[in-house]
Amino acid sequence: MTRRVLPALFAALLLAALPTAARAQQLVADLTSHLVAITTGFTGASVVLFGAVDGGGDIVVVVRGPEHETVVRRKSRVAGIWLNTRSVAFANVPSYYAVLANKPVEDIVPANLRQLHEIGFDNLKLNPAEKAKPGDVVSFRAALIEEQQRSGLYNKQPGQVNFLGDRLFRASLDFPATVQTGTYLVQVFLVRKGDIVAAQTTPLIISQTGLEADINDFAQNRSLLYGLVAVAMAAMAGWSATFLFRNA
Amino acid sequence: MDVYLPIAAVTQDVFVLLALGLCVGFLSGMFGVGGGFLLTPLLIFIGVPQPVAVASSANQLVGASLSGVLTHWRRGNVDFKMGAVLSTGGFVGSAAGVALFTLLRRLGQIDLVISLSYVLLLGTLGTLMMIESVGAIVRARQPNARRRRLHQHTWFHGLPFKVRFRRSKLYISALLPLGLGFGIGVLSAILGIGGGFLIVPAMIYVLGMPTSVVPGTSLFQTVFIAASVTVLQALTNQTVDGVLALIMLVGGVIGVQYGARYGAKLRGEYLRVLLALLILAVGAKLLVDLTVPPDSLFSVVVRE
Numbered sequence: 001m002t003r004r005v006l007p008a009l010f011a012a013l014l015l016a017a018l019p020t021a022a023r024a025q026q027l028v029a030d031l032t033s034h035l036v037a038i039t040t041g042f043t044g045a046s047v048v049l050f051g052a053v054d055g056g057g058d059i060v061v062v063v064r065g066p067e068h069e070t071v072v073r074r075k076s077r078v079a080g081i082w083l084n085t086r087s088v089a090f091a092n093v094p095s096y097y098a099v100l101a102n103k104p105v106e107d108i109v110p111a112n113l114r115q116l117h118e119i120g121f122d123n124l125k126l127n128p129a130e131k132a133k134p135g136d137v138v139s140f141r142a143a144l145i146e147e148q149q150r151s152g153l154y155n156k157q158p159g160q161v162n163f164l165g166d167r168l169f170r171a172s173l174d175f176p177a178t179v180q181t182g183t184y185l186v187q188v189f190l191v192r193k194g195d196i197v198a199a200q201t202t203p204l205i206i207s208q209t210g211l212e213a214d215i216n217d218f219a220q221n222r223s224l225l226y227g228l229v230a231v232a233m234a235a236m237a238g239w240s241a242t243f244l245f246r247n248a
Numbered sequence: 249m250d251v252y253l254p255i256a257a258v259t260q261d262v263f264v265l266l267a268l269g270l271c272v273g274f275l276s277g278m279f280g281v282g283g284g285f286l287l288t289p290l291l292i293f294i295g296v297p298q299p300v301a302v303a304s305s306a307n308q309l310v311g312a313s314l315s316g317v318l319t320h321w322r323r324g325n326v327d328f329k330m331g332a333v334l335s336t337g338g339f340v341g342s343a344a345g346v347a348l349f350t351l352l353r354r355l356g357q358i359d360l361v362i363s364l365s366y367v368l369l370l371g372t373l374g375t376l377m378m379i380e381s382v383g384a385i386v387r388a389r390q391p392n393a394r395r396r397r398l399h400q401h402t403w404f405h406g407l408p409f410k411v412r413f414r415r416s417k418l419y420i421s422a423l424l425p426l427g428l429g430f431g432i433g434v435l436s437a438i439l440g441i442g443g444g445f446l447i448v449p450a451m452i453y454v455l456g457m458p459t460s461v462v463p464g465t466s467l468f469q470t471v472f473i474a475a476s477v478t479v480l481q482a483l484t485n486q487t488v489d490g491v492l493a494l495i496m497l498v499g500g501v502i503g504v505q506y507g508a509r510y511g512a513k514l515r516g517e518y519l520r521v522l523l524a525l526l527i528l529a530v531g532a533k534l535l536v537d538l539t540v541p542p543d544s545l546f547s548v549v550v551r552e
Contacts, residue, residue: 026358041250069551071356074546075545075547138289146546175486212254230493231310233493235310237313237497238311238314242315
């Protein structure tokens with residue numbers, strides 16, 4: 001009896017689940033590639049985000065890179081020479097941050113939701129890692145964002161999400177050559193009448209590959225051995241050079 | 249052909265790096281100097297971060313000075329006992345230097361200290377060389393000039409722990425070479441230099457070593473101090489770019505050979521005037537870079 005009941009039960013469950021499944025499928029999005037490999041001569045990369053919405057709405061995309069404690073230093077002129085004089089360290093600073101949308105974000109998402117999901121630089125949480133003067137924190141926070149924008153790691157203006165017809169959308173995520181390795185999170189929000197009705201998070205991995213990556217790994221993780229190997233290789237090169245030029 | 253330097257995290261043309269190594273090697277062969285004091289600033293000029301330039305230069309020096317010391321060894325011009333004492337001082341000095349380097353890096357002042365030290369060093373060195381070589385040119389035209397006394401006794405001959413250095417025909421306090429090695433070790437860690445241009449005059453005028461064993465012994469201690477700096481930098485700061493060092497080394501060892509042959513054909517004093525000018529120019533460029541208002545007052549560094 002169980003043999004006959006189970007498939008029936010399964011079918012019933014499937015039927016019951018279908019409308020919710022359809023509702024959950026209001027938003028589908030994916031990346032053309034989930035892995036960006038940094039190899040020799042890496043000059044940056046573009047990854048295309050594409051997807052479809054059911055029932056209309058606007059799309060907001062937030063891309064965040066791996067977070068690190070980050071120090072912002074300010075130079076001043078002392079005796080004619082420019083040197084670092086003041087600094088503020090911020091905790092958990094995303095190494096990459098970009099917002100993309102099909103319309104100006106302010107017109108789509110209300111302020112409270114933008115704050116909640118850290119959409120836009122005003123809402124990006126950047127807290128000092130150590131005690132710092134409140135005045136400094138404000139100016140150094142602005143400088144941090146500006147510097148990151150200058151190096152292309154934070155986008156200046158929100159990027160463009162393009163709709164192809166009513167349902168399909170696509171957007172290009174651009175990463176500069178100086179991009180950090182690690183796991184990036186691509187959050188896609190479907191917004192309808194000032195409310196986020198669906199969201200999806202897709203990871204993107206950026207990693208170094210090839211010989212350079214192996215050397216870097218070696219230097220970071222087995223530093224002593226790396227140092228000894230570096231010395232040995234240099235010594236070998238020097239020693240073989242005397243051989244080559246012995247009779248010259 | 250571009251090559252990505254894994255530790256420096258910059259892409260450089262491999263031929264530019266080879267040419268740089270070749271030029272510095274050529275100069276060092278021609279003038280008999282180590283060339284580290286030119287290599288590090290030049291690496292900084294082409295965009296290698298200061299800490300990586302310093303540590304990788306030290307790595308390159310291991311190979312370059314080993315190549316030199318082997319040649320001197322075959323001719324029997326190395327005082328191993330003196331070299332060992334100098335290196336012992338150098339080990340302690342390089343450890344102290346790397347610790348200082350790490351502290352300065354944490355404080356965000358390492359770039360400044362490297363640049364400023366180079367400005368001071370190259371400025372002094374260039375000026376002294378200029379005075380010396382111009383003086384030599386003048387003296388060469390007045391053959392009756394008075395000669396320098398060969399050996400003078402000063403306070404440091406009264407220091408304790410006297411040791412006999414047979415090869416150098418010396419009986420002096422071990423504290424002298426130990427202290428000298430310590431100083432070179434500190435400088436080597438912070439500046440990525442072998443210190444030949446400092447230790448050679450010190451060996452001749454302070455220790456009173458015979459000039460025949462000076463270059464070999466100086467190179468001998470450089471091998472050990474540079475090796476010690478390389479390992480310690482790799483261990484504490486992960487700033488040694490082995491790929492960069494090897495490329496420079498290939499250019500360097502070839503350059504040295506041709507430089508040495510070419511140098512033998514030229515008049516020493518005029519050559520030294522040229523080197524002094526070059527050294528002063530590099531120092532001046534570093535100084536100007538420090539005084540030019542930066543593009544941005546702020547800089548962002550990820551803390552590991």
